[in-house]
Amino acid sequence: MRAKVDKPRETALKILYDINEKGAYSNISLNKYLNSLEFESVDRAFITDIVYGTLKWQYTIDYLIEKFSLIKIKKISPWILNVLRTGIYQLIYTDKIPVSAACNESVKLAAKYGHTASSKYVNAVLRNIARNKESLPYPDRSKDTAHYLSIKYSHPLWMVKDWLDLFGDEFTEGLLKANNDVAPFTVRVNDLKISKKELTDILAEDGFEVENGKYLDEALIIKNPSAVQKIEAFAKGYFQVQDESSMLVAKVLDSKPGETILDVCSAPGGKSTHIAQIMKNRGTVISRDIHEHKIKLIEQAKERLGLEIIKTEVFDAAVLDSKLVGKLIGFWWMLRVPVLV
Structure with missing residues (x-):
């Protein structure tokens, strides 16, 4: 009989599979799984940490897999590769998870999503890394x-x-x-619908710890954001989840009401909706993306936030209209600045 796998770890594995193998957005895939399953707040936090932590350190983790595995990464099945990644993250980058738990739970997942040889392989790699945790074979700094x-x-x-x-x-x-520091969880107040003070009070009433953003008036930092996108204030479009650094883009652009703005790689819509908000919902924001399913994310965001001026288009940003290219070359020639086409 196969040993029962840990549900939070299995959920994190499925999310990482979606991201790494299917090209899913990390936040959207995470929310999809967290909203569809009933988890306690501690499990939600654990899943979130494994997903984002593994993604953040994946470049290093894959290097270590190459060093400790006899099988090349390209030949490892995607499920087992992601099991290894989550296991290595727990071993190296967390300090509260025992080595035995990180290894044993990874072995159970490998058995479920692979076969007996897979579980033995995962156990061998993780145990070897655990033994060498204090002397990992990083590249020689003096040479490169x-x-x-x-x-x-x-x-x-x-x-x-x-x-x-x-x-x-x-x-x-x-x-x-x-x-590599963990960025605070920030939301952007939709001041077309609600004031910052009103939203802050609503969030506080719902049990969230809130403080002002570091740079922008419309930014709020939520200290305990678990399930924040399930509350009524989100559904009513009072706020948009967006990193504060991403908000700075629309601020620097400084678009004005009545202008036409083109966002050529816009999904899932954070910057486009912020631009439309700054323009007071007057003018036109053309939001393009190459994938139809990502365009739907922009559509959902604009509807929820009440931003009628956003027009979405499925479009490949790598393909420029020849007349537009000519105008760009002429414009930059007048400024004596080179343009790459």
């Missing part, structure tokens, strides 16, 4: 600083190289460390 920093802090090599060229070693490492 960029590769070391890339793996150590789980960032793409090309990005690290660019930052090293621009900022130098010390600042780049500090930037990489800061980039």
Whole structure:
């Protein structure tokens, strides 16, 4: 008889499979599973941590799999690969999960989503990593600083190289460390429907701990955001879940009522809806994306927030109209700035 798997870990595995293998948005897939199943708040937090933590450190985790596995990543089945990723995340990047729990629960998942050999393989890799946790084989910094920093802090090599060229070693490492800090959960007040004070009071009445954002008036930080998208205030369009750094984009753009704005890669709609909100719902925001199912996410957001000026289009941003290209080249030629087409 197969051992019973841990439901929160299995749910995290399914979410990561959706993200890594099906191209799902992390927040949407997470909410889909959390809203469809009854979990206690502690389990919701655990699932969220495994999903986002594994994604954040996946670059490093995959490097370690290559180092400790006799099977190349490309030959590992997607389910087993994601079991390994979640197991390694629990072993290395959490301090409250015992090694035995991380390994044993991963082995159970491997048995369910693979076969007997899969569970033995997962057990061997995870136990080996656990034994070597204090001396993991990171790249030699003295020989290749960029590769070391890339793996150590789980960032793409090309990005690290660019930052090293621009900022130098010390600042780049500090930037990489800061980039791995957990960002606060923020929402954007829809001031077309409600004031910031009114929304803050509603959230407090619903049991949420709320404080002002760091940079923007319309931003609120929610300390305990579990199930916030299931409350009535969300359904009524009083707020949109959006990172504060993402909100800054629309602020910098500084669009005005009556203008026409084109968002060429807009799903799931955070920036487009913010732009429309700043424009006081007057003008036109053309929101494009290459995938029909992602366009539906924008449609849902604009309807919930009451933003009639957003027009959605399925469109490939990599394909430019020839007349538009000509106008762009002419415009940049007048400014004596090169344009890549």
